[in-house]
Amino acid sequence: MKKFLPWLIIGGVIIIGIFWYIGVKNGAVTVNEQVKKSWGNVETSYQRRNDLIGNLVKTVKGAADFEKSTLEAVVNARAKATSTTIDPSNITPEQLKAFNDAQSGVSSALSRLLVTVESYPDLKANQNFLKLQDELASTENQILTARTRFNEAVEEYNNYVLKMPRSLVLSDYKEKAYFDAVAGAEKPVEVEFDFDK
Numbered sequence: 031m032k033k034f035l036p037w038l039i040i041g042g043v044i045i046i047g048i049f050w051y052i053g054v055k056n057g058a059v060t061v062n063e064q065v066k067k068s069w070g071n072v073e074t075s076y077q078r079r080n081d082l083i084g085n086l087v088k089t090v091k092g093a094a095d096f097e098k099s100t101l102e103a104v105v106n107a108r109a110k111a112t113s114t115t116i117d118p119s120n121i122t123p124e125q126l127k128a129f130n131d132a133q134s135g136v137s138s139a140l141s142r143l144l145v146t147v148e149s150y151p152d153l154k155a156n157q158n159f160l161k162l163q164d165e166l167a168s169t170e171n172q173i174l175t176a177r178t179r180f181n182e183a184v185e186e187y188n189n190y191v192l193k194m195p196r197s198l199v200l201s202d203y204k205e206k207a208y209f210d211a212v213a214g215a216e217k218p219v220e221v222e223f224d225f226d227k
Contacts (some may be wrong), residue, residue, distance in 0.1 A: 054196050058203050061187040062119070065206055068176070068183035069118035072209075075176040076111070076133060079169045083108050083140065086162045090147070100139075100146050107132075107139040121184075123207040130209070140166070177209045184208050 087101055114132040116125045144163070184206045190196065191203040 051199060054199050058191055058196075058200050061183070061190045062203065064183045065121075065180070065187045066118040068180040069116070069121070072173070072176040072180050075169065075173040079136070079166065079173065080108050080112055082162055082166050082169060083136070086143075086159070086166065089158045089162060090143070100143050103139040104136075104143050107135040111136045120204075121206045126207050126209060181208050 083104060087104055090101065111132040114129050116129055147159075185208075188205050191200045192205060
């Protein structure tokens with residue numbers, strides 16, 4: 031029996047190692063899928079905003095003799111944002127920056143549109159417009175929540191695949207990028223009221 035003991039110990043260590051390896055690989059798949067799901071939620075939130083913007087533009091066109099350049103800016107920004115895509119299995123900081131820049135263009139154009147609307151009292155009283163404006167505000171909150179949850183999923187993923195000793199087994203899993211604030215977001219927003227109108 032004593033001469034089999036070293037073989038039993040070696041066999042036991044190998045079996046434990048195999049189960050550990052399988053557990054680590056399965057854990058990596060789980061956290062990777064969480065990142066993909068979270069990214070899907072981010073895209074869904076942005077898609078909702080893009081859909082609402084289309085309806086908002088139609089409402090504005092129909093309710094006012096509106097500045098053509100303002101509407102074109104919104105439509106063009108929306109088109110650029112919808113054409114910028116990211117592969118969730120290989121998210122890089124450069125891809126996220128391009129995506130962020132495109133979405134920032136939408137936010138900027140939309141802000142200009144909503145400021146311009148102030149000059150149109152009939153439009154401000156339009157129930158469809160007011161409903162769309164409320165839905166856009168709600169969607170912006172959903173986008174913030176989705177981005178926060180995405181960053182939480184990325185943090186869990188990065189912690190899992192980059193920590194030793196798992197990183198030795200998971201060398202094919204690369205670090206994923208976080209959503210950062212848009213450049214200039216740290217500056218306070220200037221709000222101006224023109225009471226002379």
